[in-house]
Amino acid sequence: MTRTPAFHEAPMPLFDSDEAELAPLPSGRLPSYIKDHRRRLRERFMRGGAEAMPDYELLELVLFRAIPRQDVKPLARRLLDRFGDFNRVLSASPARLREVKGVGESVVQELKIVEAAAHRLARARVIHRPVLSSWDALLDYCRTSMAHREIEQFRVLYLDRKNVLIADEEQARGTVDHVPVYPREVVKRALELNASALILVHNHPSGDPTPSEADIAVTAQIRQAAAIMGIVLHDHLVIGKSREVSFRSEGLL
Structure with missing residues (x-):
């Protein structure tokens, strides 16, 4: 037997699932x-x-x-x-x-x-362009790509002899407070790309871009390994929620 709803009853919801959000209204309008x-x-x-x-x-x-x-x-x-x-x-x-x-x-x-x-859009402003003369665009790109990530991500920007960005590659992902980095793989990839210089970039999901002791140590290892092969490490950027830290500016390189 079909029950006629009372007038005081609340109307049935229009949608009863996430997927039903896209269903048209009964009127089609x-x-x-x-x-x-x-x-x-x-x-x-x-x-x-x-x-x-x-x-x-x-x-x-x-x-x-x-x-x-x-x-x-x-x-x-x-x-x-x-x-x-x-x-x-x-x-x-x-x-x-x-x-x-x-x-x-x-x-x-x-x-x-x-x-x-x-x-x-942010990447288009820096890829295949001289990075050192468009530093603000590079920082904007790094902020857009990494500032709000929930886990640590380590990227390497590979530059040619004119400091033009020829590749931007993710080297590793980690946890909320750690990412494994292998200096040998960074330098190996630079040689494959015929890169002459590097910029390292990683984020701190905590929001505080202050470099850790591990950050400083791995940067020194990559710098040393790259130098042996004649590759220059220009900088290491640590991206936080609202600001970033440059190893070069902080005297850490």
């Missing part, structure tokens, strides 16, 4: 209040750019494409509450993103696409 809100945000973005918008509104703009038939403001707030800011949301691993209520595969894909686009 976007509710007017959501449509107007999205239009206003897009117009404000086009007038003033990202600087005119707080993190949660910029995140909403990204989520619009992933969830076209639902108010995404609550999800944007949950993501920022969980990860802290816009950059950390984009940099969060897919596994951690999926732990947030309302995040399905479409949301993860959209966030990772935006992250990849940001990395590629």
Whole structure:
């Protein structure tokens, strides 16, 4: 027997799963209040750019494409509450993103696409260009790529005789506070690429870029091994959440 619901009962939710977020409304139309809100945000973005918008509104703009038939403001707030800011949301691993209520595969894909686009744009400003004369662009690239990583990552920038960046490669990944680095592999790869100089880069997920004793020791080992082969180590950058440390500037090289 079918029971007729009482008038005071709450309506059934429009979506009952993450994947159902992409299902169209019964009417096939976007509710007017959501449509107007999205239009206003897009117009404000086009007038003033990202600087005119707080993190949660910029995140909403990204989520619009992933969830076209639902108010995404609550999800944007949950993501920022969980990860802290816009950059950390984009940099969060897919596994951690999926732990947030309302995040399905479409949301993860959209966030990772935006992250990849940001990395590629920053990389385009430094790859195949003289690095030492575009140092600020290099720092921007390193911050974009590594500042908000949840585990340590060690990268090597390989330069030719004119200090043009010819390759940027991840040498190793580690844990939240350690990454294994092998000087022999760094120098071996430099020889394969016919590189004349190196810049080492790694991040500190703790946020504090102060070099550890291990950082100092492995840098000395790589410098010594590279020098034997006539390869110059220009610098070692440690990337933190809000600042970076240069071994060269700190007198550690």
